Amino acid sequence: MTASATRIPVVIIGAGHAGLAMSHRLSERSISHVVLERGEVANSWRTERWDSLCLLTPNWQSQLPGSGYSGDDPNGYMSMPEVADFITTYAATISAPVNSLTTVTRVSAANGGYVVETDRGIWVCDSVVIASGAANIANVPAIASETPASVTQVTAMAYRSPNDLDDRPVLVVGASATGVQLADEISRSGRAVTISVGEHVRMPRCYRERDVFWWMDKAGVLDERHDEVDDVVRARHLPSPQLIGTPDHRSIDLNALTDRGVEIVGRLGRISDGVAQFSGSLANVCMMADLKMNRLLQRFDDWAEGAGVADLGPSTRFDATRVPSPARLELSFAEDDIGTIIWATGYRPDYSWLDVPVLDRKGRLRHDGGVVGAPGLYVTGLNVLRRRRSSFINGAERDSEELSSHLQQYLERGVSN
Amino acid sequence: MTDIDTPVNNGVNTEALLGAREALSDAPEAAEFTWRANCSWVGGTFSQTTVDGFSGLGQEHHHKTPYSFDADHPECFASEDRGATPPEILLAALASCLTAGVASVAQHRQIQLRSVTATVEGKMNVLGILGADPDIRNGFNDVTVQFDIDADASREDIQAIVAQSQKRSAVYDMVTNPTRVAVEVS
Structure with missing residues (x-):
């Protein structure tokens, strides 16, 4: 010095x-x-x-x-x-x-x-x-090194817009807010998109005519302290909720992506000899996300009733996540002509x-x-x-x-x- | 009427499991376990597999007594049917692993179970193992597990227990995700 x-x-x-x-x-x-x-x-x-x-x-x-x-x-x-x-x-x-x-x-x-x-x-x-x-730092799983050289790898941190990608189909790995937003906009750009989905957090943008953050704010969810939550390590590493901020306040869950033509597959388990293999646990991670969302909505309903809040829309439940049956377990980068993998696998x-x-x-x-x-x-x-x-x-x-x-x-x- | 004096007891010591989770998080070497099985060919497609020793927590362990599994093929496969087929043993492993998880998760969530049964089916096209069609895989195409659970809980709570047991199941993970397998000849 x-x-x-x-x-x-x-x-x-x-x-x-x-x-x-x-x-x-x-x-x-x-x-x-x-x-x-x-x-x-x-x-x-x-x-x-x-x-x-x-x-x-x-x-x-x-x-x-x-x-x-x-x-x-x-x-x-x-x-x-x-x-x-x-x-x-x-x-x-x-x-x-x-x-x-x-x-x-x-x-x-x-x-x-x-x-x-x-x-x-x-x-x-x-x-x-x-x-x-x-x-x-963008997290990239170790299996990324097995990706064929013909495929361009982009982290969510480096990604800017669909215009930077070639026209071939895209595999988005990860279904946090980042993964679903990128899958959505790349699909809207006209490219075929497959999204690999592990554990995720499903939330509607609006519920009973209020923003979900209004509910979480009012019902006390956001004020749960780190020493009160059940498992703080888990809470700190939960994927971000599947939300997007747009003028029309739309939701961006997996059903919305399916409606757009995005293919939903399980968590990426391995890449070997030019083939990506996906977990057979897709139905369960979707079931867990649906159950947790419904518990959250019930908590909102209970709070609203207890607090006597008027002028809300009717209490509703959203459709269960539609899991493709059978969900695809393998994807050949060559046969599916995948041009880009987007690693939306978190940050640290x-x-x-x-x-x-x-x-x-x-x-x-x-x-x-x-x-x-x-x-x-x-x-x-x-x-x-x-x-x-x-x-x-x-x-x-x-x-x-x-x-x-x-x-x-x-x-x-x-x-x- | 709920008798509040009767504690929930599914026979699972979740406090010990939670204690182990805490302790092993601070001593990750001790969390490394190795499970073993020894298989001997008897004759035909009949074999016997024994499990006894395993290692973990930094030392060797033995089951209270060795356990064995007889495996064979059925008569319609021109065998003598002296045991379960290996795929059936896998279904048994999956069902028992998930069931153990259901009991543990229910205990942790303070939900009393009265009965739990699981019906497991694995669909397989045997043209794969017969080598008759290279487009058909050897293993199961689809596995279904049907749980029938009687418990002091809502349907949603029971669904959540079953979902959590899948999330924490070793065999479910091995069946649903790729696993590296090295087979060598000594």
Whole structure:
């Protein structure tokens, strides 16, 4: 190390919605800090999403501490440029001390605090808040290496639009919000699409004339705490719900894809000799998703009845997922003339720069509601970090309040003790 | 009327299973098990397979007593029918694995079972194993499992138990997903 270090109480890594919300909370508490951002504010939203993506949550729910959505379409869903503008405006509104174009290369513990090394200097601090996002790296299963060379492989992170694909049929692997949205738009572009479906979360866009997020908000689903849910590891790694944000508020479940002509197959189990093999468990994963959706709708109904909410549409149940019978178990890349595989198999955070022993055997950060197992180290902006709401932009509102309170107490107790 | 003093008891110690899940998550080496079976040809298509030892939790184990399975082909296949066919043994394995799962999941969800029966069918076109048609596979085309469950629960809750037992079943996984099999000659 040759560069001289800057001393500051707190370094926040990442100027997305979560890092900026923490910045605002620390400013409220007069705690001096800096926000380090590898790109510009809202970098991932700006550069790592496909063109058509809109938020899954309605605009009225885009509330951050000190500022929120104020446009004229509260029930709409922001596009990615709109999200980037929203977060950039937020950063300006709260006068966040952001150092952009500053990439963190290493965080290590030293003298009861932390040393944060970047490509633009070194910061020495008492506390670090990791707000670098939940989706830095696209997961690609090991079997991808068996894909024939004639097939172009694209991760959901690299995918932008159907225009970038050749005209041949497409296999989409994964049926989270990402997988079903990409299968839908590629099918609409005129290409034949097969989607490989494992465990998934089915949800209607609207229920009884209200957005599903209205229901989850009102009925208390989003406020279930990380220490209350049945299995927090499972809750944190659940696929995102099969939703899309469009002006017509349409649902995008597997039945909608089947109606479009998309072929549904089971979870991808193996690729061997140019043939993809799919699990025979498709009927069961669909049954589980239907049962869970119906339990959620029942919970909504029960809440509405208990709360005496009027002016709702009638209580209904949606058709069971139609599973092709027999579902296809094999697909030959050559015979089916597959041009592209899209790996919509999830994302994970990148902690390669984190040189503090706080990762579990699977490389996941060990934390209790964002309080990491090393003094003064915090994480925010992860799925179900402190409550189900944490998975969405609005989760940062209360998460940042609680974590900044914890952080302030940590600083006041005296860091070296 | 529900007698609230009678605890749900399906005879499954789910607390021990949940404890094992916790303990093994912190000691993943101990979670590596190896199951074994030894098969001897007797004559014709008749063979006998014995299971006894297996390893796991970092040590060797034995069943309380060795168990054996007789396998043969039926008379309409010009055999002597001295045991179940191997595909039938697979159906038995699938049904018993799912049934064990139903009991465990029901226990965990505090649902008392009164009776559980499963009828399993595997459809197969034998032109495959006879080598008469290369387009027909050797194995089952379709397997169906019909559960008949009497329990203190709604139909939806019972469906959810059966769905969860599939999700956690070893044999269901082996039947529905590709598995690498290495066969060697010593």
